[in-house]
Amino acid sequence: MKKVTLAHGNGGAENQELISKVFYKAFENEILAKSEDAAIIDNGRLAFTTDSFTVSPIFFNGADIGKLSICGTCNDLAMMGAKPKYLTCSVIIEEGFEVDKLETIVNSMKIELEKNGAKVVSGDTKVVPKGSVDKIFINTTGIGEVQKEGISSNKVSTDDVIIVSRDIGAHGATIFASREGMDMNTDLQSDCASLWPQVEALINENINITALRDATRGGLSAVLNEWAVQSDICIEVNEEAVPVKDEVKGLCELLGFEAMSLANEGTFVLAVKKEDAKKAIEVLSSFENSSNASIIADVTKQYDKKVVLNSPWGTKRFLELPTGELLPRIC
Amino acid sequence: MKKVTLAHGNGGAENQELISKVFYKAFENEILAKSEDAAIIDNGRLAFTTDSFTVSPIFFNGADIGKLSICGTCNDLAMMGAKPKYLTCSVIIEEGFEVDKLETIVNSMKIELEKNGAKVVSGDTKVVPKGSVDKIFINTTGIGEVQKEGISSNKVSTDDVIIVSRDIGAHGATIFASREGMDMNTDLQSDCASLWPQVEALINENINITALRDATRGGLSAVLNEWAVQSDICIEVNEEAVPVKDEVKGLCELLGFEAMSLANEGTFVLAVKKEDAKKAIEVLSSFENSSNASIIADVTKQYDKKVVLNSPWGTKRFLELPTGELLPRIC
Known part of the structure; x- marks a missing residue:
């Protein structure tokens, strides 16, 4: 690591390396850690x-x-x-x-x-x-x-299920299309939105929330991988359950992007206690911005600190922390 | 005001115009005001x-x-x-x-x-x-x-005197000299320093502090003019009492700068009750960084919201809020 590269700002692996080797090392304290x-x-x-x-x-x-x-x-x-x-x-x-x-x-x-x-x-x-x-x-x-104490990415356990609040990748796809002048004849629109109203409703309904994270740079992949490491768990994703809009799918197929790694700006991931999952979906569904909230994953001990993607065809693969340049200046 | 110019970032008049017309207008609230x-x-x-x-x-x-x-x-x-x-x-x-x-x-x-x-x-x-x-x-x-409540730039009164914690203009002069490659054969050095130790000492000694402000962009001129307006007072500066190092004076004479408008990054202005002025100087003088602290001005009602500079030759002039480009990227 001699020079800072665009990959060091990707919200993924290289970004974490720069942060931990330069910033965490110098500023070392419990809160930051x-x-x-x-x-x-x-x-x-x-x-x-x-x-x-x-x-x-x-x-x-x-x-x-x-x-x-x-x-x-x-x-x-x-x-x-x-x-x-x-x-x-x-x-x-x-x-x-x-x-x-x-x-x-x-x-x-x-x-x-x-x-x-x-x-x-x-x-x-x-x-x-x-x-x-x-x-x-x-x-x-x-x-x-x-308003609700104890929410933490370090506490996700096999008692939780993982929910995503809406379809993923809209922000990343929109910015890319806009840069390439591909945004004229499309319904693509950034998901950029404030999430406090949804979170407040979940708290008011006493949903047992373990962790929340908005899936910005590095997308859903980054959040799930960070949680797998921080909470020492395996997250098994039902790929089919992850909502992706057709416009985003189309762009990903055309350009070889992975929707799971595209940035979002109004989409969040929730770990909630299994028994509260249905109610959490109900609360989220009452908001336009999270009307297609979906339970996407179980938490297991199958593989140490790993995220597994279960395809609709019965195949399995690891979903890794994003690497490489991704899309600079996405946020 | 159609385009943002370098003058809009000068810490002086144009900067205040941009802030009030664009940001204060939209974000309007009591704290900001x-x-x-x-x-x-x-x-x-x-x-x-x-x-x-x-x-x-x-x-x-x-x-x-x-x-x-x-x-x-x-x-x-x-x-x-x-x-x-x-x-x-x-x-x-x-x-x-x-x-x-x-x-x-x-x-x-x-x-x-x-x-x-x-x-x-x-x-x-x-x-x-x-x-x-x-x-x-x-x-x-x-x-x-x-640690001490009530310090405010809106409360300076004729019961106060104005102190500057050290010689002024060192940061601005250093940055300018460095940009122009004039920094080789000089003792010029930025005053950049943390001021909490001095402020803590003043509080611990129970100095009756009315207002404090570090003289960054726009320098001493900007602080005194801001206070004159915010507190509805006249500040009468004894020009001779304002400490300026010879290196800074030299650069100002050479280039036509006004030391009063040069940026500082470890120099602050104090308004303290008259009876505490001497003790405040004693406290400041015990720190290397403020060993030449000096009482520089009285607060009067002579001219409404104005800063007056009294020269050693008995002449008077108004010291205006800095205008123009000054030095961009000074901080």
């Missing part, structure tokens, strides 16, 4: 998380970098059972960027903040010379109030 | 602040972008009387960046975190294709525990 979607601080009372958004293009079907920047951070809080409350917003703008585009982006942020009941309370604005940044990058960092 | 160095949340218990660092060059006399990224955010917390506690760290790295340089930067962060007694508890790593960002940008966002 938990590798959750958000840090739990202040005696379990607050969740705290950060994300920088570099997506290209900045406007795409279903959302823009502004909406994405609020969803991304608020969702990481929601995944810890925390209600998004206070956000900071730091923008780095390229000289010459149009003010009306900036206003559109900031307005998208405002709308999405309202859906979360959160506020931006502190900010920073940098303008850099042409060529120092491509258009605009946005960092949002959020604090949430934990 | 206070325009403090950090937001005070959670019933006054916590301070919360963000900063993105785009400095160029990334290594310079006295510090690097890593040290700067910790000092900048921890100092904004310290300026609200808050002990830095939890930080997030989000890096955006250009493809091809050397891993050993990244390690040097992250190590600088680690060292500076220890000086503040703070931890990085959550992070994000993005890698973008060559040309999408220049080398590396770092966002840090911090939470601090308020």
Whole structure:
């Protein structure tokens, strides 16, 4: 590892290597070591998380970098059972960027903040010379109030089943199609959405939630593999049960992508106690954004820290943590 | 305002215009409206602040972008009387960046975190294709525990005097000299440093602090003008009392800069009650980094929301909020 490559930002294997060898090594502490979607601080009372958004293009079907920047951070809080409350917003703008585009982006942020009941309370604005940044990058960092304690990716067990909240891969497929100018005659649309409303409903219905994670960079594959390692379990996926829209399937077949590794921005994975699975699906199904939620996997001890894909034809293969460049600037 | 210009990032007048017309307008709320160095949340218990660092060059006399990224955010917390506690760290790295340089930067962060007694508890790593960002940008966002309540830039009054913690302009002058290749034969060194130790000492000595602000982008001029407006006062500066090192003076004379507008990264301005001024200077003088702390101004009602510079020759002029491009990518 002499130079940082695009693969080091893929949300998969190389990304984990860079993070652990450089950042975790230096910043070593118990909270960081938990590798959750958000840090739990202040005696379990607050969740705290950060994300920088570099997506290209900045406007795409279903959302823009502004909406994405609020969803991304608020969702990481929601995944810890925390209600998004206070956000900071730091923008780095390229000289010459149009003010009306900036206003559109900031307005998208405002709308999405309202859906979360959160506020931006502190900010920073940098303008850099042409060529120092491509258009605009946005960092949002959020604090949430934990409403349900103990949600953790380190606790998934054979008492749980795995649910995905909706069809996968829409965001990754949309961004790719948009970059290649393939987005004109298609219904492809990013799944970008705030997930706190769904999580809040699950908590209110007393669903016994073990773990939650939104399937962003690295997609469903990354989440399942991270959980398999963190919780020391085997996850056996019923491939047929994983919802994938036809438009996404089509793009994957055409280009050789794996829908399981495509990024999502409003799709989350749940580990819930078996007896609550049906009720969890009912709760999720009442939301438009998760109307096709599906139980996709069992947790077993079959293979140590592995994810197994059971095909409809009775074959088995390991689903590995994604590697390689995947799609840079996906979020 | 049709396009974002470099002046919109200057820490001065145009920067304030962009922030108020675009960001404050959309994100409107009471906490943001206070325009403090950090937001005070959670019933006054916590301070919360963000900063993105785009400095160029990334290594310079006295510090690097890593040290700067910790000092900048921890100092904004310290300026609200808050002990830095939890930080997030989000890096955006250009493809091809050397891993050993990244390690040097992250190590600088680690060292500076220890000086503040703070931890990085959550992070994000993005890698973008060559040309999408220049080398590396770092966002840090911090939470601090308020140790002394009520410090605010909106409360400076004629009962206060204004102190600057050390000689001004060292960071801005160093970055400029470094960019122009003028940094070889000079003692110029950035003032970049963590300020929590000084603030903690002032609090422990029961100094009656009204307001604190670190004089970053826009320099001393920006801080004094912001305070004059926010607190509806006139600040009358004794120009002769403002410490400026000879190297900085020389560079300013050579290039027509105003030391008062040069950025600092380890220099802060204090408004303290008159009767505590002498003791505050004593406390500051016991630290190497603020050994030349100086009382520089009185607060009056002479001119509404204005800063007046009284020269040693008995002349007076207004010190205006900086305008124009100043030095982009200074922090």
